[in-house]
Amino acid sequence: METKRYFVELSYNGTDFHGWQMQPNGITVQECLDKALSTYFRQEIVSLGCGRTDTGVHATQFYAHIDLVNVTHKQIANATTGLNALLPYSIAVHRIFEVATDAHARFDATxxxxxxxxxxxxxxxxxxxxxxxxxxxxxxxxxxxxxxxxxxxxxxxxxxxxxxxxxxxxxxxxxxxxxxxxxxxxxxxxxxxxxxxxxxxxxxxxxxxxxxxxxxxxxxxxxxxxxxxxxxxxxxxxxxxxxxxxxxx
Incomplete structure (x- = not known):
């Protein structure tokens, strides 16, 4: 099995979310994104974001990295359309692209x-x-x-x-x-x-x-x-x- 790392670029209106990071007491952007990613790619996916925005905070540019196993070029090419169809209107994925296996959305940001x-x-x-x-x-x-x-x-x-x-x-x-x-x-x-x-x-x-x-x-x-x-x-x-x-x- 071949595992590759990808960056997901997205934006979101944070009004209805309890911030970015997954938590038990409210719906978050990460929770919605991971659910859409797991559904589209048909494998369990946990994303890691470039930071943690608080409840009600918005993002016009946000990056998260994910690891995918045995995905096809066609899946990646159609990922933006497929993911946006699964996500609420308050979250939009703009692109998904391959990066180095050790690339890190949070720690690599300058x-x-x-x-x-x-x-x-x-x-x-x-x-x-x-x-x-x-x-x-x-x-x-x-x-x-x-x-x-x-x-x-x-x-x-x-x-x-x-x-x-x-x-x-x-x-x-x-x-x-x-x-x-x-x-x-x-x-x-x-x-x-x-x-x-x-x-x-x-x-x-x-x-x-x-x-x-x-x-x-x-x-x-x-x-x-x-x-x-x-x-x-x-x-x-x-x-x-x-x-x-x-x-x-």
Missing amino acids: AREYKYHLHFQKDPFKLDRSWLYKGELDVEKMNQAAQLLLQYTDFSCFSKSNTQTFTNNCKISHAMFELQPNGIIFTIKADRFLRNMVRAIMGTLVMVGRGDIEVQEVSKIVESKNRGNAGQSVPACGLYLVAVEYPYI
Whole structure:
């Protein structure tokens, strides 16, 4: 029997899911994907994702790797159509392609990019896809504070406790707010992210934007390495994983 490894590229609306990773208390993206994969390829398949998005978080680009035994070229060629027919409308598979047998969707990723969407005026078409913020924000000061993050690597202050990670070090390469006609979009890119990190960063920068803290206080928060000093996590509905980079893709 010949076993080959494949990457599955997909996207999903996370509103109806309890995050990516399989769990006993709610339906997850991984559960739906694995069921569709196992049905289509007629073998038991357990996927491994490039990360773990929380309940309600979306992904416009997400990768998972799987191992398949004795599949045909025709099965792979028709896999996108076949899998999408089995998946709910909130999950879409874009392609499936062979990679090296030791390729790893999570550990091989060299960078990840998230976007957080916030809007100011009620909009039914942004329901569960963006955070409705009722108030004014100083986006210029928020951008000044965001740039301070690029000076640090230890982001313990933005991490959930007891996450079983070996290190809280991350290298942020980009953090920027952009004004939109009805809101703002925050884009942040790093080599890796901690659990809840982006939502905690966003909550802290919102504190700057509404004048609760000064720009330079963000440096003190990061240096404290204390989650209790950072802002509250913003709602999951506005968060999107939008890009995952690999040296061989």
